[in-house]
Amino acid sequence: MPPSLLTPLAAGLPQTVPFVGPEAIERRLGRPFRARLGANESGFGPSPKVLAAIADAAGDSWKYGDPDVFDLRRAVGRHHGVPADNVTIGEGIDGLLGHCVRLFAGQGGTVVTSIGGYPTMNYHIIGFGAQLHAVPYRNDRADLEALLAAAQATAANIVYLANPDNPMAGWWDADTVTAFVDALPPTTLLLLDEAYGELAPPGALPPIDINRPNVLRLRTFSKAYGMAGVRCGYAIGNASLIAPFDRVRNHFGVSSLAQAAALAALADQAFLDIVVARTIAARHRVSAMASAHGLNPLPSATNFVTVDCGRHAAFAKSVLEALADRGVFIRKPMAPGLDRCVRITVGPEAMLDILEAELPAALAAARAMGVP
């Protein structure tokens, strides 16, 4: 046995990964899913203008992308009414979350989040050697009082809050979030993950205030913009928080394709509006479908519907597996209390038709298994 070359921190990290990809399940099952409704992707796809931009940019893909991501930072800034220096671009929110833990918590730091919250955030917290302090959801929402109390009690470096929420799909309104920010210790950074922000109802997102010295807003092109496979997200905040990303990010990491695609996506807000409308309609359809079969869909401000299956976790797991057997990929929360639910991404009519066709038999199969 050769000596381990890993650092003590790396040697102690778990082998687990944040998410098993649907492709791995497909390889195990030996066939592709017919309806991909598990990864909170947008089956409505990216704008046709994005596709054209990618095809256009491909010919120049022998060049490194602009390491300053200048044009896109400026466009994002314009879109949100802030200067480009208050914006940093990353390879999706996942990568930005890692940079945040590294910059603002680090080894021995403390990060507060919710039990059952975004697994990739936990992955980064543990991966960078920070202490993870998680509080339970309350009534299927992030418990802001408990998060605040934990932040105060632990003198947390970071509090993570997804609004709208993943995996529970709900949201807090802007005033409540703003009051939460106001109450945080000034030495605690709020990472406000708004991956689903474009899909939230009016009044859910606080106005962007770059003068706040301890809030970073995280947005992505992976969800409503339909570009999960492109890898582009961004953070907005006070310049004192944004500038340090240049000390740790991969300067050439945002591909030229992603930069071109994101510019085209931002410029086509009419397409986004259509996707938002279709997503909302699809949410209603999935919710109605769940209700019609005796399940309880929770309110959603996202592109997925979290459905309370009304029994123990084992039953929800059976529903998920019975759907997978029938070619429908969904996911489910795993944390105690949330694990009675499944999480169904919405999508275009054709995919929901498959879900609708398979759901009765899947539920019957799950119910027949006799799990509690």
Place this chain on the structure above:
Amino acid sequence: MPPSLLTPLAAGLPQTVPFVGPEAIERRLGRPFRARLGANESGFGPSPKVLAAIADAAGDSWKYGDPDVFDLRRAVGRHHGVPADNVTIGEGIDGLLGHCVRLFAGQGGTVVTSIGGYPTMNYHIIGFGAQLHAVPYRNDRADLEALLAAAQATAANIVYLANPDNPMAGWWDADTVTAFVDALPPTTLLLLDEAYGELAPPGALPPIDINRPNVLRLRTFSKAYGMAGVRCGYAIGNASLIAPFDRVRNHFGVSSLAQAAALAALADQAFLDIVVARTIAARHRVSAMASAHGLNPLPSATNFVTVDCGRHAAFAKSVLEALADRGVFIRKPMAPGLDRCVRITVGPEAMLDILEAELPAALAAARAMGVP
């Protein structure tokens, strides 16, 4: 002044970035470069099959890329005659280097490299709080004896070696590199950066031996494959070194576009052969051009020619600036001893025509400045 939210490590990191992008220079000059010959990109572009693969994949870019990068790991493994479990894929070598420092050195670890070696490696070493120990080049090549001595003296966690070399373009032959590996302490990991490997002469690359417990080979689609803007690179090594990447990498970080593009690139080795031949011809042309103007081109195993300008660093800097004034982007090494050189990326005929047309006047201008 609000309290700094940065960790002590992050607060102490320098503001400098590894490379200023040509786009930033263009913005400063107020016009685009006519010949982009500075970033060691391949102006021969990616294979037409890569362009087709990107266009094909764009429609599915609403899906996250396979987090296991299964097909590409298998294809890379087949290409090199190793199992897929001995391959990890990343967003270019830059990102993989960061993971390596994080996994194998970390805060307080020691990394040995060459003074004037790859700046992005230094950026990661410093960024993760490791100690950087750098030894001078010797006769314009990485000094293997000095690297070995430093690794032994410092009980280094990592030694970084680029073969072929950047920024000096030269190489060590396979036997010499293998002897170097054999002599390393078993507790020292060799990061063998072979970004330019496909462009090296026969006999420069040691055979890949995945049984070696302390060597990682790094390859990229950014150079000979002409896909710098796509972001895809890989590491090959013993499974004990490869598996830990899953503990720190961004599992959804390799875009679906990059996965499709890299698969197509690997499958089109005929195109790669053409690029290699054209690159070698272009190296000869640039070398001849330099010689014809009284400069001294160094031998190259890469897609660039490092040219000894024969005087002090200030003169080489003047040559670079005079070329930039004339629309030609090149770069230069900055370390003492290497800084008498400029580094000219090779490219297609039309770009070299511009270089050839502008070089005499640029040299005259530089010589007229009277710098030593």
